[in-house]
Amino acid sequence: MNVYEEFIEGMKQNNLNKEAIIDVLNRYVDGHDFLQRLENFKNKEGERREYRGVIYSDEYEQDDDEYFGRHxxxxxxxxxxxxxxxxxxxxxxxxxxxxCEFYIRKHAEKEKIIKELLLKIKETYSHSQSPSE
Structure with a gap:
């Protein structure tokens, strides 16, 4: 099993099956700048390339044609x-x-920094919604 298939299998074992998300994250995990990608998630900064990317709904106003929901x-x-x-x-x-868990299995020496970033990401996204939304 190659690394790409191993990543997909790990996602499926966690009941995660959205293919575009898995593909983008797999490219991030397999790249040399995974820590920067996590920083981008923490700061809600998307990356847009021609055939792959991440876009946050905060980039649009509700009356924009491209709007796809809040948070x-x-x-x-x-x-x-x-x-x-x-x-x-x-x-x-x-x-x-x-x-992150997949990345840590391949790069155990970066476990501490990955877990710190993951905690910050969790805080970022848990505070972005109010109970009424």
Whole structure:
């Protein structure tokens, strides 16, 4: 089993099955700048490339044509109209957490910093919604 398949299998074992999110996170975990990607999630900074990226709903106003809900994150991977997944802030954390656990298994020496960033990410997304939303 290659690393990509191993990552997908790990996500499935955690009942995480949104393909665009898995694809984007797999590329992040497999890249050399995973720590920077986690910083970006902590700061709600998306990355947009031609065929892959992360977009935060905070970037749009409610009356914009592109608006896709409040406190949501859109992941896209591919060039088709259906090659995306949208999750709310609460649904996002398990994906990032599973990606971090996978990364730690491959890079045990970075466990402390990854767990610190993961805690900050959890705080960021747990405070972004009020109970009435």
């Amino acid at each position: 949501h994150v859109l992941f896209y991977s591919g060039n088709g109209d259906e090659d995306y997944d949208i999750v709310n802030d609460e649904e996002l954390y398990p994906y990032i957490s599973a990606a």
